[in-house]
Amino acid sequence: MFGTNPVRAQEAGDGSSLWVQEIFYTLQGEGPFTGEPSVFIRLGGCNLACYFCDTDFESSTWRPTLAEIFDKVKALQSKARLVVITGGEPFRQNIVPLVGGLLERDFTVQLETNGTLYQDLPWCSDLFVVCSPKTPLLNEKLAAHIDAYKYLIKDGETDERDGLPSFSTRQSGAPGAIARPLPGKSVFVMPLDEQDEERNVLNIKASMNAALKYGYRLTLQTHKYLGLR
């Protein structure tokens, strides 16, 4: 969290068990599935350490088997037809069996990724990749499968030419290149939560203006407004 997490490499496991931070039922708060009842599977560890990251993906010691994960999803699912796999960085672990098993159970699966890693998933129309770029380059093989991009907008740290971030995710205030979307894909802009009311108002305005000026879609972290996870 907040750039202090260990940077963890991609693991070589067979995917029969995974390091899981938490599994919970909620409403998807942001991006293309906003408002959808969803089961979230948050996996442990990330291969990046962003200074603004407010997610805990390191404190769990839970390493359930796939069967335990599917049981938990079934117990929680209620009305959910969407499972969101997030992190940390979900592509860091072998999620091929997990994704395959969820698709077999007729779930739509949304992956939230920073776009730097790749795995040969059972690509299909029920598998949806939302990439929030944090680095200058994305994984070339993954880029072909990205359905939507989501950019965190911080007031004063965007490029005038396209309204997207142009500053480092590693160090606050330091210029840095961030990968741009492939043409024709949905682009969402979302205000960065700086845990500071005044700054957040500026970030909301900057996101709104970027959407109006460049034709992106504004998305807010509505789960935070609703008091949900």
Ligand code: SF4
């Ligand atoms: S890539 Fe995402 S999960 Fe990983 S540290 Fe950055 S913001 Fe947090």
